[in-house]
Amino acid sequence: MSFKFSTALSLTILTAGAAHTQTRELDAHQHGHGALNIAFEGASVAMELEVPGADIVGFEHPAESDADRALIDAAIAQLAKPLELFAMPAAAGCTVTEANVALLGEDDHDEHGDDHKDEHDDDLKDEHADDHKDEHDDDHKDEHADDHKDEHDDDHNDEHADDHKDEHADEEGEEGHNEFHAEYALTCADPSAIDAIEFVYFERFPNAAELDIQLISDKGAKGFEVERDEPRLDLSGAI
Amino acid sequence: MIFARLAFRSLAARWLTVSLTILAIALSVVLFLGVEKIRNGAKASFADTISGTDLIVGARSGSVQLLLYSVFRIGNATNNVTWESFEDIREMPGVAWAIPLSLGDSHRGYRVLGTTAEYFDRYKFRAGKGLEFTSGVAFDDVFDAVLGADVVASLGYKLDDPIIVSHGIASFTHHEDKPFRVAGILAKTGTPVDRTVIVSLEGIEAIHVDWVGGGRAAGSLTAEQARTLDLSPKAITAAMIGVESKLRIFTLQRAINDYAEEPLLAVLPGVALQELWAVVGVAETALLGVSLMVVATALIGMVAMIFAGLNERRREMAILRSVGAGPGLIMTMLIAEAALIAAAGAAVGVAILYAGLAALQTWLDATYGIYIPPTGLGEREMITLAAAVAAGALAGLAPAARAYFISLSDGMSVKM
Numbered sequence: 001m002s003f004k005f006s007t008a009l010s011l012t013i014l015t016a017g018a019a020h021t022q023t024r025e026l027d028a029h030q031h032g033h034g035a036l037n038i039a040f041e042g043a044s045v046a047m048e049l050e051v052p053g054a055d056i057v058g059f060e061h062p063a064e065s066d067a068d069r070a071l072i073d074a075a076i077a078q079l080a081k082p083l084e085l086f087a088m089p090a091a092a093g094c095t096v097t098e099a100n101v102a103l104l105g106e107d108d109h110d111e112h113g114d115d116h117k118d119e120h121d122d123d124l125k126d127e128h129a130d131d132h133k134d135e136h137d138d139d140h141k142d143e144h145a146d147d148h149k150d151e152h153d154d155d156h157n158d159e160h161a162d163d164h165k166d167e168h169a170d171e172e173g174e175e176g177h178n179e180f181h182a183e184y185a186l187t188c189a190d191p192s193a194i195d196a197i198e199f200v201y202f203e204r205f206p207n208a209a210e211l212d213i214q215l216i217s218d219k220g221a222k223g224f225e226v227e228r229d230e231p232r233l234d235l236s237g238a239i
Numbered sequence: 240m241i242f243a244r245l246a247f248r249s250l251a252a253r254w255l256t257v258s259l260t261i262l263a264i265a266l267s268v269v270l271f272l273g274v275e276k277i278r279n280g281a282k283a284s285f286a287d288t289i290s291g292t293d294l295i296v297g298a299r300s301g302s303v304q305l306l307l308y309s310v311f312r313i314g315n316a317t318n319n320v321t322w323e324s325f326e327d328i329r330e331m332p333g334v335a336w337a338i339p340l341s342l343g344d345s346h347r348g349y350r351v352l353g354t355t356a357e358y359f360d361r362y363k364f365r366a367g368k369g370l371e372f373t374s375g376v377a378f379d380d381v382f383d384a385v386l387g388a389d390v391v392a393s394l395g396y397k398l399d400d401p402i403i404v405s406h407g408i409a410s411f412t413h414h415e416d417k418p419f420r421v422a423g424i425l426a427k428t429g430t431p432v433d434r435t436v437i438v439s440l441e442g443i444e445a446i447h448v449d450w451v452g453g454g455r456a457a458g459s460l461t462a463e464q465a466r467t468l469d470l471s472p473k474a475i476t477a478a479m480i481g482v483e484s485k486l487r488i489f490t491l492q493r494a495i496n497d498y499a500e501e502p503l504l505a506v507l508p509g510v511a512l513q514e515l516w517a518v519v520g521v522a523e524t525a526l527l528g529v530s531l532m533v534v535a536t537a538l539i540g541m542v543a544m545i546f547a548g549l550n551e552r553r554r555e556m557a558i559l560r561s562v563g564a565g566p567g568l569i570m571t572m573l574i575a576e577a578a579l580i581a582a583a584g585a586a587v588g589v590a591i592l593y594a595g596l597a598a599l600q601t602w603l604d605a606t607y608g609i610y611i612p613p614t615g616l617g618e619r620e621m622i623t624l625a626a627a628v629a630a631g632a633l634a635g636l637a638p639a640a641r642a643y644f645i646s647l648s649d650g651m652s653v654k655m
Binding site for chain 1: 286290293484485486487488489490502507508509510511512513514517
């Protein structure tokens with residue numbers, strides 16, 4: 001990593017003193033606007049959902065009250081059931097084999113890069129994955145509430161939020177974006193029977209307005225946009 | 240059915256004005272259907288240009304732009320991709336194959352593409368068809384070049400001919416010190432490959448090896464000297480990626496998009512293409528609107544023709560009335576006339592369209608790479624045609640109503 005990074009830097013034209021320049025970049029983050037990827041291969045279906053926290057729970061600050069935490073937990077529980085959000089025809093016979101849901105901070109990218117990200121990614125994802133698989137709903141609430149509190153709040157608030165404020169005082173509105181990331185694995189008895197997907201998602205999450213969809217199957221890749229006004233994706237001939 | 244026979248005979252009696260009106264409607268129908276055919280043909284041809292490639296990777300810009308410059312050779316890259324990044328991507332989990340593309344030089348108006356020999360196996364078009372050589376083979380030497388079918392057709396190269404690459408696009412600086420040799424000629428594909436000169440990445444590197452700061456350095460190296468140098472590429476323009484499993488494609492896409500060392504963009508060609516259609520969709524709708532307006536104009540012309548005819552046909556009406564035709568029959572007859580003209584217009588239009596397609600298909604494919612399959616009319620087109628005929632009949636109501644009222648009094652008391 002460090003070697004590659006330095007070679008990459010040396011290729012760029014650098015002025016003296018810029019040696020400690022760090023790359024600053026932020027992903028696009030637009031409230032109301034999420035992304036859903038769907039891949040079909042044989043009987044397997046892989047799905048990925050990335051949505052701003054605002055679309056799902058209506059806020060993006062770290063959970064502060066019990067009510068916030070309850071909202072996040074309820075949302076994660078809902079997001080863990082993809083077939084209830086993205087309804088596929090019963091004839092396809094799809095079942096969820098794996099569902100991982102995580103809440104990721106968006107500002108991980110710029111200043112506190114790596115450790116922050118890793119923490120989120122690893123801890124949260126793994127834990128969620130396990131919970132969901134093994135004991136689904138029971139331990140779910142307790143554990144998550146705690147996790148969230150311990151890791152999220154403390155670290156985040158104490159270390160990150162503070163220096164953030166100092167540095168980016170002028171863009172306070174921008175700070176603390178977060179996103180829900182979900183990954184699903186499904187198996188379908190007859191994927192070719194999926195001629196449409198109903199987006200119950202928009203009923204469940206009233207703040208969500210639009211999903212950009214990338215879909216790939218043996219018939220090639222396609223892009224779609226599904227909006228709240230017409231929460232249905234016609235897939236006849238696409239799979 | 241007497242009204243239909245009357246209408247037909249009456250039209251036949253006025254064949255000149257009637258056939259001109261039919262022609263006007265026919266041409267408007269040709270325009271409408273032609274726009275639809277070409278639109279769908281162009282879309283299908285675009286979609287057929289690349290198949291089998293799962294991801295296209297380039298410098299971070301827009302997905303449509305990346306697709307256009309890497310696959311369609313339209314426009315230019317914002318940035319290059321370093322060779323290190325390409326090698327990293329090739330090693331990423333889930334990558335089955337990765338082919339570098341290096342664009343930027345040209346040969347007499349045709350783009351020069353630097354790539355690896357694997358390109359000839361991996362590039363697929365029209366649902367999985369592969370590239371075929373009409374003569375020669377893929378390059379195996381630094382200074383070998385493979386030509387697309389259009390390049391050969393217009394510039395008349397043969398195997399083993401020397402070919403000099405120019406620096407940049409539309410440039411007057413030539414790499415004449417290091418000529419390439421035509422090693423292979425590709426069969427026609429109907430894709431931008433036809434208009435491309437393909438050489439090895441090392442070849443691209445070799446012709447630039449003695450260039451300093453955008454110009455040739457003094458005491459430049461000969462081709463033979465260049466061969467002895469390290470010709471491993473430093474940068475490429477884009478890359479085509481194939482994945483091992485489609486299920487992991489989005490993970491790989493995210494890994495490339497989040498690649499920390501260099502801002503990169505990975506797109507699914509089909510998705511980027513759909514984005515492009517979304518952009519041009521407005522223009523398409525406008526075009527469709529215009530062609531529908533032309534159909535409407537032709538129908539209005541027909542109504543005007545019938546109206547104008549009413550006056551000179553007072554005698555005809557009077558005779559019909561005197562032999563016992565009721566005003567209702569006169570009215571039905573005029574509506575039938577309008578419907579007949581519109582239907583004839585539509586039929587002639589369809590005939591002209593298919594005759595035109597048959598005549599121009601090869602030329603369209605060769606010149607613009609737009610292949611229009613000689614398929615029948617789609618459901619949507621049939622509906623539109625039926626609607627046009629119905630609209631014609633409906634428009635015939637106006638002159639018919641007028642005839643209904645005037646034929647009662649006016650017809651009998653006519654003075655000639």
